[in-house]
Amino acid sequence: MIKNFILSPDDIIYQIKLSCQLPDIIEAIMIRKIIADAAAQAGIKVEKSELQQAADDIRLARNLVKAKDTGAWLEKHYLSLNDFKELAEIYLLSVKLANYLFAEQVEPFFIEHRLNYTATVTYEVVLDDQDLALELFYALQKNEICFQDIAHKYIQEPELRRVGGYCGIRYRSNFSPQIAACVFTAHPPQILKPIVTHKGVHLIWVEEIIQPQLNEPLRCQILADLLSAWLKQQLEEAKIVVQI
Known part of the structure; x- marks a missing residue:
């Protein structure tokens, strides 16, 4: 017999705990907060035109070619258009923050780790x-x-x-x-x-x-790697209090 169920936020959080996914969720939340706080301290802002491009990049990465594909994807993941906008903003902030922190380190890093990219x-x-x-x-x-x-x-x-x-x-x-x-x-x-x-x-x-060439895709990869290492360090130093 088919029944209708209403799931509360508590139900979802409890299932996340039972699935042992809570540490990963907490880490993802902290990364988002660290990026947002660091970007704010650096005075990094997102313009509307940039936000649209970032949203298009996310759609392209997920092969969401048509508007209906995007709508179906949002519905599947229980996301609103505002949620999608925030996804795009966090993505763009992370890219801008990586450039702000590490742009000058890319070439020296590439030279030092050239063998890893061969x-x-x-x-x-x-x-x-x-x-x-x-x-x-x-x-x-x-x-x-x-x-x-x-x-x-x-x-x-x-x-x-x-x-x-x-x-x-x-x-x-x-x-x-x-x-x-x-x-x-x-x-x-x-x-x-x-x-x-x-x-x-x-x-x-x-x-x-x-032999590797420091082209734009590799530059972006190195920036992402440097940001990832930086975020890992920030997480290790952070004091996290979880209230559930």
């Missing part, structure tokens, strides 16, 4: 037998077999097998230190000598190493 294009097959891996490695060096043939024969996961072991564009942080040391000192295109880890024996083809 990317690589790799193909990989993980085997159980080290002798087999060495046999295949030498066969590849002699052009007796191609990497795609090895991938199709020895990769069990269907999707990875279909793309020949292609792992996409990855960064140093995506690899274990042991493998990263080999991958990022390679001279592409190069087949690496099999690397043994706890996961198995890795046969890796390094197709390309992509």
Whole structure:
């Protein structure tokens, strides 16, 4: 039998507690407050024209192309237009605050951490037998077999097998230190000598190493990373009193 239920704020808060989500919610609230307070102290303001662009950016990020899509998304998340406006304002304040605090630090940070932003294009097959891996490695060096043939024969996961072991564009942080040391000192295109880890024996083809450029997307990423680290520090230093 279908019944109508009315959920109170207390019901919602209690369920958040039971779901063990309260620490994450409290952290999100504190981040919002820290950003708003820091922006106010810095005299950072949001203009109406900027707010519209920020709202458009949020819609684009969530693939809300049409007005009805936005309306459905707001309804699903129990948000009003004013709530959406506040979302856009907080987003814009965070961007402006990051620029205010760290704009001059971006280039030095990039230079110091350049290796972290160097990317690589790799193909990989993980085997159980080290002798087999060495046999295949030498066969590849002699052009007796191609990497795609090895991938199709020895990769069990269907999707990875279909793309020949292609792992996409990855960064140093995506690899274990042991493998990263080999991958990022390679001279592409190069087949690496099999690397043994706890996961198995890795046969890796390094197709390309992509040197980073401090373009606008990377600049925005670095600003976001610096702001995130700053917010983490602010949270650690803050005294939080929760009244429920």
